[in-house]
Structures are given as structure tokens and as C-alpha cells.
Amino acid sequence: MKVLMFGWEFPPxxxxxxxxxxxGLVKGMMHNNQEIIFVVPKLWGDEDPVADFVNASDIEIDYRERRFQEVWKNLTYMEVSSFLVPYLGPEEFTKFTDYSEHDHFDVEDSVFAQKYSFSGKYGKDLFMEVSRYALVAAQISKNKDHDIIHAHDWLAFPAGIAAKQISGKPLIAHVHATEFDRSGEHVNQKVYDIERAGMEAADHILAVSQLTKNTIISRYGISPDKITVIHNAVMDTSIIQHNARKKVPEKIVTFLGRVTFQKGPEYFIEAANKVIKRDPNVRFVMAGSGDLLHRMISRVAELRISTKFHFTGFLKGADVDEMFAISDVYVMPSVSEPFGISPLEAVRHNTPVIISKQSGVAEVLHNAIKVDFWDIDSMADSIFALLHYEGISRMFKELGSQELKKLKWEHVAKKVIxxxxxxxxQ
Structure with a gap:
């Protein structure tokens, strides 16, 4: 069985x-001897060779073929006047204008060359790139032999739909997050429409949590029989032994993620303020970037806790590992988190975690403290307890490490296969 898989990015x-x-999923597929053709808009050349990668920027298309014209007519071309990042909140999803230009071949040469060089980023032309990616996907589905199509999230859903239209093979839509997770009730209608179209066109849907499945049912009107819940996992289940040393004497409590509505950074700050009032010998770290960052910096200043609060900006690679290693507590206070892999990474670093009940990872990580994202008193009490009662902290470390061993990508891949x-x- 050959899988034609469409994504938008791939590590590093x-x-x-x-x-x-x-x-993680592709590596898990390797352990199950599954053949994967993985397509991304742009390859950078340093990806781990775990699949048969296809660089969409290298694909030549003859858009004058009738089949491609039909695909293009079904796509939406939007000229976007602000930079959009698919994982961020409503402040990124602002001004854009919808044009219906697909039937006007006087713009063919400006719309498509035989090849289109994708940026591979999340810029002002994102929606156009999503549409072009779909057209290239149609060509790839014509060229590459495959048995099933797998598309990850809304950026790749149009590509999956186009590929299915050309090859007739069944489509799996993998939902890692919905527009309601990213933006709350202030959804971007165009993104929602793309998500719904992908779910409706799919022969089956994979949801990363029961929480996500419930959203798909209630918000998108999809039958529950069409959805299978398959939780995410962690790349390596072994506990990391490290020699990282803190440069400060105080205990460290960390928030690591996008500083956006979805992740609940404001609740972390309010809880931090309560903890500092009880024990000033604690430092709090907010690692990440996002549309709420400046607002969070201002709030910390208003609370007069700046000397105990640090903003690191976006971290990756070894810096993430070191941040987990020197943390005494990791907090993920997400308002809406379809899954949330970061608490599993924290457990790997032997760091006890506090997660919101509104997260998908709460369905599989049982040995963690769980609080409602809005309950800052409970969050503060939990942080204080893990910092000051060694027995509680040690218990969660030990039980969490045992639980982690069950959460392997090989098991996830077997369920997907x-x-x-x-x-x-069917």
C-alpha cells in the first residue's frame, strides 16, 4: 500500500x-514498513530522509489540460493583505479580499508558470499558495502511483481534494486543530470553509483527540461514524538524563508555546502573580512568540513582577531541551488544545506538568495535575504544591515516565494504517 501524504512543513x-x-507519524510508519510519498510546498534539503519526499516547487504542470482547469475552478483565490500564520489567533487573520478569477485565462501567465516556486512560509500570499499547492497536488496524484491520500490540516485539505479528484483514490483528512481552537468564536470564515470542505470530501477523518472529534461533530456537522480518534505520541519515550545547570538559585516555572489566545498565556501570568505573592523565590518563564506577546509583557509590568518574569522569544532544538531541563514545573494552560505534545516532552525531561482540562493530551496523560484553564487559583495552588512538596513532585515524575512508555509513534502509525x-x- 502506497500513501500519498500532503503536509505544509517538515522538521527542522x-x-x-x-x-x-x-x-513522528512518518517515522512510526517506517517501523511498520509503510511506504510514504510525503509532499511539502518547499523542501530545504536538510530533512531527515524518512520518506519519499516530493518538493512541490519542482513539479511542472500543464494547467491548460482540462482536468487541471476543473480543479482550478473549484479553488478560491484570495489576495491577502496581512501575514497569516495558520497556528495563530484572530489578530493575524485580518484583511483579505476574495477574487473569482479562475475562468479568466488572460491572467494565466501571471498565475502559473510550468513550475511555481513556493515560499514554504506563512506570508501574505498564503491562500494563493494553498490554491497553487492544490493544483500541483493534482499533477502529483497523476504522476505518482498511490492507494490512498492523507492530508494534514486545512493548508493541505485543498491539495487532498484535488488529488482525489484526479486519481479517484480515497482521502483521509487528518485534523490536528480547528479554526475554533485557533480563534475561539472569532473564526476566519474562509479557513472554516476550507476545513469543512476537506472534512466533507474526505472518506474518513482522523482526529487527534476526543475533544477535537466533538468539535468536528458539533461545529462542522460531520457524522461521528466518519471520525476516528488517534492520539499523538512522543518521538522518544526514554527519560533524558542531562547536565543542564540553572544560572539562578530560584525554582523555575515554564510556559512554552505560542503566545496566543489558544494557549492561555494570560492565565499563566495571573497564576504566577499569585504564586510570587506567596513565595518570591520563584522565577517564571514564558518561552515563545505570538500576537499576544506585547500584551503579556505589558501585563507583567502592570503587576510589577518583571524582575521575576522572563520572556525568551521563540525557542527551538537544543534551547527547548535546555529550557525543559532547568524547569521545576511545566504549565500548559491552553484554552483549547486539540492535543498538545509539549507536556509529553516535559515529562521526558523529568519535569512535572500541569495541564488544562481543555486539552487533548489530558485524555492520555493521566499522571499530571489537571486544572480548568480559567481557574488561576487552582493553577497557582498546583504550582506552589509541586515547588514545595518534594513527595508530590517525585510521584508525578515517576508515574509520568512510566506512562510515557505507552505513547509511541509506532503504535499511532499502526492505528493509522x-x-x-x-x-x-469500504
Whole structure:
């Protein structure tokens, strides 16, 4: 069985958990001897060779063929006047204008050359790149032999739909996050429409949590029979032994993630303020970037806790590992988190975690403290307890490390492959 898989990014060039999840799944597929053709808009040349990679920027298309004209007519071309990042909140998703230019071949040469060089980034032409990516996907599905199509999240859904339209093979839509997770009730209608179209066109849907499945059912009107929940995992389940040393004498409590509505950074700051009032010998770290960063810096200044609060900006690679290693507590206070791999990474570094009940990872990580994202009193009490009662901290470390061993990508991949087989047979 050959799988034609469409993503938008792949490590080491990532901006969020989607790329990490794709990498884990593909590596898990390798352990199950599954053949994967993985397509991304732009390859950088330093990707781990775990799949048969296809660089969409290298694909030549003859857009004058009728089949491609039909695909193009079904796409939406949007000229975007602000920079959009698919993982961020509503402040990124602002002014854009919808044009219907697909039937006007006087713009063919400006719209498409035989090849289109994708930026591979999340810029002002994102929606146009999503549409072009879909057209290239149609060509790839014509050229590459495959048995099933797998598309990750809304950026790749149009590509999956186009590939299915050309090859007739079944489509799996993998939902890692929805527009409601990213933006709350202030959804970008165009993104929502793309998500819904992908879910409706799919022969089957994979959701990363029961929480996500419930959203798909209630918000997108999809039948529950069409959705299978398969939780994410962690790349390596072994506990990391490290020699990282803190440069400060105080205990360290860390928030690591995008500083956006979805991740609940404001609740972390309010809880930090309560903890510092009880024990000033604690430092709090907010590692990440996002549209709420400046607002969070201002709030810390208003609370007069700047000397105990640090903003590191976006971290990756070894810097992330070191941050986890020197942390005494990791907190993920997400308002809406489809899954959330970072708490599993914290457990790998032997760091006890506090996670919101509104996260998908809470469904599989049982040995962690769970609080409602809005309950800053409970969050503060939990932080204080883990910092001051060694027995509680040690218990969560030990039980969490045992639990982590069950959360392997090989097991996730086996479940995904079983879903492929069932979908093909149907």
C-alpha cells in the first residue's frame, strides 16, 4: 500500500506542533514498513530522509489540460493583505479580499508558470499558495502511483481534494486543530470553509483527540461514524538524563508555546502573580512568540513582577531541551488544545506538568495535575504544591515516565494504517 501524504512543513523547518506530529507519524510508519510519498510546498534539503519526499516547487504542470482547469475552478483565490500564520489567533487573520478569477485565462501567465516556486512560509500570499499547492497536488496524484491520500490540516485539505479528484483514490483528512481552537468564536470564515470542505470530501477523518472529534461533530456537522480518534505520541519515550545547570538559585516555572489566545498565556501570568505573592523565590518563564506577546509583557509590568518574569522569544532544538531541563514545573494552560505534545516532552525531561482540562493530551496523560484553564487559583495552588512538596513532585515524575512508555509513534502509525485498510476496503 502506497500513501500519498500532503503536509505544509517538515522538521527542522517548522513553526508549530503540526510539523513535529507529521515527523513522528512518518517515522512510526517506517517501523511498520509503510511506504510514504510525503509532499511539502518547499523542501530545504536538510530533512531527515524518512520518506519519499516530493518538493512541490519542482513539479511542472500543464494547467491548460482540462482536468487541471476543473480543479482550478473549484479553488478560491484570495489576495491577502496581512501575514497569516495558520497556528495563530484572530489578530493575524485580518484583511483579505476574495477574487473569482479562475475562468479568466488572460491572467494565466501571471498565475502559473510550468513550475511555481513556493515560499514554504506563512506570508501574505498564503491562500494563493494553498490554491497553487492544490493544483500541483493534482499533477502529483497523476504522476505518482498511490492507494490512498492523507492530508494534514486545512493548508493541505485543498491539495487532498484535488488529488482525489484526479486519481479517484480515497482521502483521509487528518485534523490536528480547528479554526475554533485557533480563534475561539472569532473564526476566519474562509479557513472554516476550507476545513469543512476537506472534512466533507474526505472518506474518513482522523482526529487527534476526543475533544477535537466533538468539535468536528458539533461545529462542522460531520457524522461521528466518519471520525476516528488517534492520539499523538512522543518521538522518544526514554527519560533524558542531562547536565543542564540553572544560572539562578530560584525554582523555575515554564510556559512554552505560542503566545496566543489558544494557549492561555494570560492565565499563566495571573497564576504566577499569585504564586510570587506567596513565595518570591520563584522565577517564571514564558518561552515563545505570538500576537499576544506585547500584551503579556505589558501585563507583567502592570503587576510589577518583571524582575521575576522572563520572556525568551521563540525557542527551538537544543534551547527547548535546555529550557525543559532547568524547569521545576511545566504549565500548559491552553484554552483549547486539540492535543498538545509539549507536556509529553516535559515529562521526558523529568519535569512535572500541569495541564488544562481543555486539552487533548489530558485524555492520555493521566499522571499530571489537571486544572480548568480559567481557574488561576487552582493553577497557582498546583504550582506552589509541586515547588514545595518534594513527595508530590517525585510521584508525578515517576508515574509520568512510566506512562510515557505507552505513547509511541509506532503504535499511532499502526492505528493509522489499520484505518487506511478499512477505508480502502469500504
Amino acid at each position: 523547518h517548522i513553526s508549530g506542533g503540526l510539523g513535529t506530529a507529521c515527523y 489499520d484505518t487506511y485498510k478499512t477505508t480502502i476496503n
